[in-house]
Amino acid sequence: MKNLKPFLIVFLLLGTFFSFAQGEKKLDKIIKRDYQIIDCKIAKISDKQVEYSLPGETLLIVLDVSQIARIDFASGRSQTFDVSASNTSQDNSGQPVTAATMKTNTIAVLPVPYVNSDSQEGSEDMAKFAQNDLYNKLLDKSANIFPLTVQDLRTTNSLLHKAGINHNNIDETPIEDLEKILGVDNIVAAKVSYTIGSGTTATTYSSSNTKSNDNNKKKTNDVSTTTANTQAYYYYTVYFDMYKNTTKVYSQTRKPFLNVKDSWMDSITYLLKRSPIYVKK
Template sequence: MRPIKLFLILFMFLCIGAKQTAVAQQKEDVIYLADGSQKKGKIVSISDELIKFSYTGEAVLYELKKDKISKIVFANGREEIFGQNSSAEKSSNKAEERSAGNLLAVIPFEIASNDQSIMTDVMRKKIQEACVEAMQGQKLAVQFQDPRTTNALLSKNGINFSEIDNHTPDELAKILQVDYVVMGVYDIENKGASTYGSSSSSYGNKQNGDKEKGSSVTTNNSYTTTNYNTKVHMTIYDGTGRQLFSDSKSPLFGTLDSYKGALKTLAKKVPLTK
């Protein structure tokens, strides 16, 4: 056999062998663990928590927890990222949900009253929480920002409750990173106090042989109550400051906590339904 022909035959065998080796290498999936080590083999299945695989040349199945894996490079070249990058992906998904326009924050309510003693931040927070609770009871197509988160973000941006009225709805939506803001006012008119009471008299024992009664003892019972006229105003804006809803409700009986029933009534009228 001529040397040139023999060389060509050997070259062809070498090429075929190299190709088969490359094909064999491409059929391996490579698992990169969080500790820097690697495992090569065949990925059999991937569930929410576990990955099942077998080593190259073996039939035994092994399991790995997904939180121990940083990434997988499959035989076809596709990569799947886990761990910290996966968390970043979840955060991105949350951001996408937020951008879909469904996150709502309730701003602490303003209080308008002729009684300065009840215009407190504590009451503003109570009305804010009651508003969130009332709206959560309805089938609305929104997610609610926790009132504590809302108040913390306002504080971090130097906005006191008494200064909320100095900011536009779109400014507040941007600061709170929400798509809707609920703003409101609780009107409380102190109409003064009323005192109600009653009295009763009792007599001592009759004296012997005397038809007239002895001395009388009178007992007085009284209580004082404060009368209020109240009204709840609620307004909803979108992230651009456009007004979507505005309405008011005056409770039948005016008490300091009558805002609860009024908010439940207003929440039923909110147009952000599914």
């Protein structure tokens, strides 16, 4: 037993050493564009994707290179991904979206969220209608907004659809991303919020008939009818923003003077004519 004791001590020391060495094994590090750091083991790198596994796992995870700023390998070597040269952005699901070719002095009209402020429900049909209304107002006043050109509405909506952006999430997308996706340096973004109230008015109609009997006595019959009318009132708040090269250059909020169904359109016209892109002719 005494002869085995030295060997047992050496065995335990070696076991401790190897365990310590295994625990201190260096890992690769992925530094993402959002500054998140992932400790992992890189398995494969291509022009578009990086495949890696987490410590203690064999499952491969795929990450798009557009999301990566740098990789520090366990060997000490680093690889930097040139974000500034990237021609991609990310849509709302995190997938890369190819940026459109930039067209200078071009303005795009975004879908206009049309939201009931009580229920927080939006109308897709009204969002498209409001977007189309604002688009047509800009086209009609093209001479007043020169040298700006209005991007075709089909082009705008097609690019937004490919990026997974609609009237429900347009407010969540940064303007710089929208300018890259749409390929424009100017953007007009509006929003219509509303509540609906009602009021009742009563109208009374009266009539009378006079009759004479045999004794020349006159008798009058009065008849009256009351009709109740219920009127709906729309209380709008219109938000109107303009951006140039990602900078907000105009921001206004307006409530229409009249509380009728389409009065928001008057506010859009009012704000557009007072925006910095509009020049009176």
